[in-house]
Amino acid sequence: MSDTRPWIYSTDHDDPDPRTPEPGHVYVQLVGGPLDGQLLDITGYTPEERAHGALLMSNHGLHGPGGRSDYEPRPGAPDRWAGAADTT
Structure with a gap:
């Protein structure tokens, strides 16, 4: 059975669980484009960066x-x- 949880963008290739969000972090879902379906951790982004x-x-x-x-x-x-x- 395959895991249907979204992949988290920029996790290490050897991460034992690249689909588990970190508690207390803020994520957005990437929609469309080549990263479609992945989650992006925006915890450290400023309000301007988030906008x-x-x-x-x-x-x-x-x-x-x-x-x-x-x-x-x-x-x-x-x-x-x-x-x-x-x-590029």
Whole structure:
């Protein structure tokens, strides 16, 4: 049986449980784009950073390894950030 819990963005490849959120942390769900379905820990983000989103490294985006994917908060759904574009 496969685990259906979302993967947490930027967990280490050897993390024994990359799908378990840390207690007391704040997460958003990434929607669309190459990181679709993953959770992003935004605990340390400032209010301004949370309002603007994040440029996240992704090997699966338009530019392949080393590329970045832009995710922005969805209007009316601050707990979901939508993929906006890929860049190098």
